[in-house]
Amino acid sequence: MDNNPFSKLAKRSSIAPSTVPEHTHSTPRSSSHDSRFPVYGLDWTSSAQSDIAKIAVSSFREDSTNRLKIIKGSPIYMDDEQNGTKTTDAYEFTSMAEITVNYPITRLQWDPSMPLYPDVTCVATSSECLRVYELLEPDSSQSYAQSPRIVEKMTLTNSKTKNFNQLPPLTSFDWNKTDSRHIITSSIDSTCTLWDISRGTGVAKTQLIAHDSEVFDVKFLHGNKHVFTSCSNDGSIRVFDLRSLEHSTIIYEPQSTRSSIASIATLSSAQDAAMGQRVPLLRLATSNYNANQIAAIEADSNRILILDLRYPETPIEILRHHVAPVNSIAWHPSKNFLLTGADDCQVLIYDLTTCGQPENSVAPCFGFFDEMEVNNVCWNTDGSWVAANSGRRTQAVALT
Numbered sequence: 001m002d003n004n005p006f007s008k009l010a011k012r013s014s015i016a017p018s019t020v021p022e023h024t025h026s027t028p029r030s031s032s033h034d035s036r037f038p039v040y041g042l043d044w045t046s047s048a049q050s051d052i053a054k055i056a057v058s059s060f061r062e063d064s065t066n067r068l069k070i071i072k073g074s075p076i077y078m079d080d081e082q083n084g085t086k087t088t089d090a091y092e093f094t095s096m097a098e099i100t101v102n103y104p105i106t107r108l109q110w111d112p113s114m115p116l117y118p119d120v121t122c123v124a125t126s127s128e129c130l131r132v133y134e135l136l137e138p139d140s141s142q143s144y145a146q147s148p149r150i151v152e153k154m155t156l157t158n159s160k161t162k163n164f165n166q167l168p169p170l171t172s173f174d175w176n177k178t179d180s181r182h183i184i185t186s187s188i189d190s191t192c193t194l195w196d197i198s199r200g201t202g203v204a205k206t207q208l209i210a211h212d213s214e215v216f217d218v219k220f221l222h223g224n225k226h227v228f229t230s231c232s233n234d235g236s237i238r239v240f241d242l243r244s245l246e247h248s249t250i251i252y253e254p255q256s257t258r259s260s261i262a263s264i265a266t267l268s269s270a271q272d273a274a275m276g277q278r279v280p281l282l283r284l285a286t287s288n289y290n291a292n293q294i295a296a297i298e299a300d301s302n303r304i305l306i307l308d309l310r311y312p313e314t315p316i317e318i319l320r321h322h323v324a325p326v327n328s329i330a331w332h333p334s335k336n337f338l339l340t341g342a343d344d345c346q347v348l349i350y351d352l353t354t355c356g357q358p359e360n361s362v363a364p365c366f367g368f369f370d371e372m373e374v375n376n377v378c379w380n381t382d383g384s385w386v387a388a389n390s391g392r393r394t395q396a397v398a399l400t
Helices: 268-274
Strands: 030-034 041-045 053-058 066-080 085-101 107-110 122-126 130-136 149-156 170-175 182-187 191-196 203-209 215-220 227-232 237-241 248-252 281-286 293-298 304-308 317-319 326-331 337-342 346-351 364-369 374-379 385-390 393-398
Touching (some): 030 085, 041 107, 041 385, 053 085, 053 107, 053 385, 066 122, 085 130, 085 149, 085 393, 182 215, 248 304, 281 326, 293 326, 304 337, 337 374
Parallel strands (some): 215 281
Antiparallel strands (some): 030 393, 041 053, 053 066, 066 085, 107 122, 122 130, 130 149, 191 203, 215 227, 227 237, 237 248, 293 304, 304 317, 326 337, 337 346, 346 364
8 A cells, every 4th residue: 555645646536426416516706826836735814904815835746846836816806785895706816926845845834823913924834844934025115026935934853864855754734723833743753743933943842652653644623722633544543632641542543344334435445444454544634613523534535534522433424425535624714614625526515513413414515626636625714715726726716
């Protein structure tokens, strides 16, 4: 089995007929931006003082030529005569700034404090190490016009070696929304590291061995600066408390034999399970609506696991509406909706309000098709738009 969580991004899968009811798919208002490179990393931000969108995208090439790019979205308004207000009907996207990076970016995230403090625009990335960049924009009052530029602000590594080629790659990270001084990273060396970026050039506060093998993703629980969760190549999801790292809680660990999965799923993860192998978990997402809920995706699988911290071991829901491997999941900023993107070229949204109730079957409430496999998805800051990376294109779609 290929244990690289990102190697499948380069694969092209045959698209089977959708299993999602046609009425959930629509032709929504959308805007798009094409880059010169295939796009993977994706995050969207905006400030409370402006409707202008900023979207960060990055490439994922297995060579030494990768890109980090900031896209500016200028809103095009539409008059809402009924309410006497203006709403954003579309965005005019332009490239603000771009920079070359040596290694593939496995994840990027805007500084979560930016909506409150818009004077400093920072974005973090993970690759062979953790980096924090700042977007410098010229003062509009100046007579001469300078172009915005991206500058590297911090490079954080917890290794004594200065040769970046020898560093164990970081698979992901999470910037704490409650305390933006802290970022936690995950690595293929089975560790998670907590960073304090408020101290000079940044320091590693804590490092722990989190799993038995590669850690593929890590997230803080919503509204919490102490508790985080991680998923791994060993197939488990664990929860840690930074105040007591002597212990961790395993909230999901598949049984050695999962015949029930083999009778349901059709992708390779089911074959692995039937053979008694643990299926790696590539990505997880912690809910912004219900701090007890976690979503996770398996390697090469159309299954999305929904777990509840109060009921460990068994998922309260398994979503199977994609017909090819799922690549990305993201919770709504404030509601109980889950956004997903997959190799079947579909972007789906689930309403998980009734998740886990036996009499209710969870199905997508909204969806649309892209032209190519969807590598990544995200919400805007208020959840009224979503964005998806597919091929070289970043597409923004309105939900209102």
